[in-house]
Amino acid sequence: MIKEFRLPDLGEGLTESEILSWKVSVGDTVSLNQVIAEVETAKAVVELPSPFAGVIKELHEQPGTVVEVGKPIVSFEVADDAGPSVSEPSAPSAPGSSSAAPAEGEQPAAQKRQPNLVGYGAVVESSGRPARRPRTLAPAGGPAASQPPVLEPVGTKPAETPPGDTGPAERPRSTPPVRKLAKDRGIDLALVPGTGPRGLITREDVQEFVRHGAVPPEGERPAAGAAAGAAAPGERETRTPIKGVRKHTAAAMVSSAFTAPHATEFLTVDVTPTMELLATLKETSAFSGLKLTPLTLAAKAVLVALRRNPSLNSHWDGERQEIVTYNYVNLGIAAATPRGLTVPNIKDADAMTLDQLAGALAALAETARAGKTLPADLSGGTISITNIGVFGIDAGTPILNPGEAAILAMGAVRSMPWEYRGEVALRQVMTLSLSFDHRLVDGEQGSRFLADVGAILAEPGMVLTMV
Amino acid sequence: MSTDETGQDGAEAPGGTGETQGPAPSGDAGRALVQLVAPAGERVSHPExxxxxxxxxxxxxxxxxxxxxxxxxxxxxxxxxxxxxxxxxxxxxxxxxxxxxxxxxxxxxxxxxxxxxxxxxxxxxxxxxxxxxxxxxxxxxxxxxxxxxxxxxxxxxxxxxxxxxxxxxxxxxxxxxxxxxxxxxxxxxxxxxxxxxxxxxxxxxxxxxxxxxxxxxxxxxxxxxxxxxxxxxxxxxxxxxxxxxxxxxxxxxxxxxxxxxxxxxxxxxxxxxxxxxxxxxxxxxxxxxxxxxxxxxxxxxxxxxxxxxxxxxxxxxxxxxxxxxxxxxxxxxxxxxxxxxxxxxxGMPDPEPMDVFKHVYSTPNSWLDRQQDHYARYLASFGDPEGAVSDEGAR
Structure with a gap:
């Protein structure tokens, strides 16, 4: 027999969760409590243990989909002697259905009582109106169970259709502004399918109706509240809910861009000596096995330059009206991860030797890519680097990581004709873009810092003059 | 990481004194944990x-x-x-x-x-x-x-x-x-x-x-x-x-x-x-x-x-x-x-709607009886008591 597993409420009062990944495929045999999926709720990423022992028949939802609590996400083929499941509300042996007996088998499944279980929270996709009988038809206090089920036609009709025994049809469920919109457009709301909670007709439903000029068949419409983002073929726009890391990034960027006045400076440098140094270091035993990239040396250059220009490593504490200058550097590195942009930082990077720094950068990137960055690694940064060069980009205006005073963008290293010892030669050239918070860093300090970083990358030996 | 200045960590050396302390203030120097079995399974003897x-x-x-x-x-x-x-x-x-x-x-x-x-x-x-x-x-x-x-x-x-x-x-x-x-x-x-x-x-x-x-x-x-x-x-x-x-x-x-x-x-x-x-x-x-x-x-x-x-x-x-x-x-x-x-x-049977009134008071209570009566009449106004509870009664 086939058993469905509906998405439970995994926290306290959650209405939806995102399927992150399936740990099983169709056809796999699974045991009870075997982990079948990883799911992210608003509260945590959790693993889902299988409620059945059996064979996976169907995975109803793709990874990346936000699923409403109560929707089937996976079907199992299980042996017939398996016990009743909460996911099978129609199971005749389901406990607690004592008074439902007369109606058994006559109601369509969707209208049958969902186990008001715990995990499933509110009933999803209930009919537009409660199955409530007018008081006049039932003597007060009369035993409701004695009424024959045929008096209850509501369960046998589509959700939008008002019950026949309640007199005149009720007007479609909507809100006053949407009714006004429909009226202005000359649309009869009774023709518009509602996708809101309990069939509510939303503004989008009316606009959709106007765009298409007709009601799309039921099957082609996204189910109420189902995850947007999966574009139907031919659709001209894709709507993706703003959530998770994207939401967080947006809030951080807006707050940073509109509280800290940004100034950006650019410097293009001949980094050929740096590239040569990298090649030399890769040959030395101390760096064998370590990942060395232009970022490694740029990070070191930033750390050296910060010692001479500490104001770039600071924080504007508006609440206490103080400028906090850090005597340590937690170096943030912008990382593109599968879940979006994160800026983990390397704690006390200024105290690290170059090989330690190279190791920390490699570990940070690997952890971030795996999505395993700890919350502690994402907070407490004091200055950041973003390596836009990996995308083949030369320069840009980076936005400060909130609370920090400076961010350096590294451009791509390109072979370009460049002035070299009085002649034009083909050199390795990179552009540095530095944004700083102009409230606490003046053009002078910003420029000196950027010039120092550039000088080191143009001639690593210059470090000798700076430490 | 779990270690902190106040010695709340449980990693202290086995075999401490661990005697029962009376009302006398003991300060925050920290006293050893009573331990009889060390993490490796070794039985640690303790006089008391x-x-x-x-x-x-x-x-x-x-x-x-x-x-x-x-x-x-x-x-x-x-x-x-x-x-x-x-x-x-x-x-x-x-x-x-x-x-x-x-x-x-x-x-x-x-x-x-x-x-x-x-x-x-x-x-x-x-x-x-x-x-x-x-x-x-x-x-x-x-x-x-x-x-x-x-x-x-x-x-x-x-x-x-x-x-x-x-x-x-x-x-x-x-x-x-x-x-x-x-x-x-x-x-x-x-x-x-x-x-x-x-x-x-x-x-x-x-x-x-x-x-x-x-x-x-x-x-x-x-x-x-x-x-x-x-x-x-x-x-x-x-x-x-x-x-x-x-x-x-x-x-x-x-x-x-x-x-x-x-x-x-x-x-x-x-x-x-x-x-x-x-x-x-x-x-x-x-x-x-x-x-x-x-x-x-x-x-x-x-x-x-x-x-x-x-x-x-x-x-x-x-x-x-x-x-x-x-x-x-x-x-x-x-x-x-x-x-x-x-x-x-x-396999636990679902509770009946009226069960909510059970065990509130051990003796009869007129105020509660009245609520119970009203709720029963409310439930009875639904054709299908099951649907009533899951659809609206529960809200």
């Missing part, structure tokens, strides 16, 4: 506390191991049931098995337990029906069991409130002239609550036979214990004039010895005792919590090395008792318990 577990036979040691394994299995199964939508919530006890079994197994059947929501292992010791254990977490009833049937109150959700109930019950024992004891379980966070402090004031004033068993699992949801107290929790008791013990909460024998010391004092009319069992909540606060958001993975690793079950297993191994037969038997018991609990959970 050895006497309290001298009677524990090899067979009993094996059964402590079995109980700890079984309650861990109960915990894992209940967590899975929550993820499968069968329970609304579950507060895992992973890592606290020794604290619960060591204390729970030391009680007499006429002692009375007032616990928090995490002492499901203690409830197991009291003989709770496995289905009753889950009733509340399934949202099926407001109370899981008859407290007088197993002499354990249903779990208290309000932090620390049960300590007042325990003190009150203990004062009742005094009036009865009995020698039973009220035992109350609460966490490190609860020691910051007014209720717990009031309960300790009363217990000391009346010298009531109550044991304050504080499970210091290091985290009050996301609040680390070092923010709650700048001194060891056990040392707070001195301020109330209550003697206290600080015990390695991952050492089932040490917990048992400490609990027996406290129970003995209470039975002899010596008044309350405060026990701080230093352990670690290895799982989330509840199934709705994500501890990786606030605590370091290294900390968990440190405590995994002090796992209470591995420790008893190592002790049994040293004694040559950890046979494949024992492991099989323990595994079978755990499997059977998990199966029975799952069956009881998924």
């Amino acid at each position: 506390f050895d006497l309290w577990v001298k009677d524990i036979t090899d067979e009993q040691l094996c059964s402590l191991y079995e109980d700890m394994t079984v309650i861990r299995r109960i915990d894992v199964e209940a967590t899975a049931l929550q993820r499968q939508g069968e329970l609304a919530l579950w507060p895992p006890l992973l890592g606290q098995e020794a604290a619960q079994i060591g204390s729970g197994r030391s009680l007499r059947s006429d002692d009375f337990v007032f616990s928090s929501y995490r002492e499901n292992g203690v409830a197991y010791c009291r003989g709770v029906d496995l289905t009753d254990l889950l009733r509340v977490w399934r949202g099926n009833a407001s109370g899981g069991w008859d407290p007088y049937a197993i002499n354990m109150a249903t779990p208290q959700i309000i932090i620390g409130a049960q300590t007042l109930h325990a003190t009150g019950y203990a004062m009742g024992i005094q009036n009865d002239g009995a020698d039973s004891v009220a035992v109350t379980y609460f966490g490190d966070g609860a020691t910051s609550e007014g209720d717990v402090n009031e309960a300790m004031v009363f217990a000391a004033s009346f010298q009531a036979p109550v044991v304050f068993f504080c499970t210091n699992n290091h985290w009050a949801i996301s609040e680390p214990v070092r923010l709650q107290s700048h001194i060891q929790l056990a040392d707070r008791a001195a301020g109330f004039g209550i003697p206290s013990l600080r015990v390695d909460g991952n050492d089932v024998l040490a917990v048992m010895a400490a609990t027996r010391v406290a129970l003995d004092r209470a039975r002899r009319g010596g008044g309350p005792t405060f026990i701080e069992a230093v352990t670690y909540r290895m799982g989330p606060h509840t199934t709705a919590d994500d501890p990786t958001r606030y605590r370091d993975a290294n900390e968990l690793e440190d405590w995994a090395a002090k796992d209470p079950i591995s420790r008893v297993a190592a002790l049994l191994e040293r004694k040559g008792l950890l046979t494949p037969e024992l492991e099989e038997q323990v595994g079978n018991t755990a499997d059977a318990v998990a199966r029975e609990m799952r069956k009881g959970c998924t």
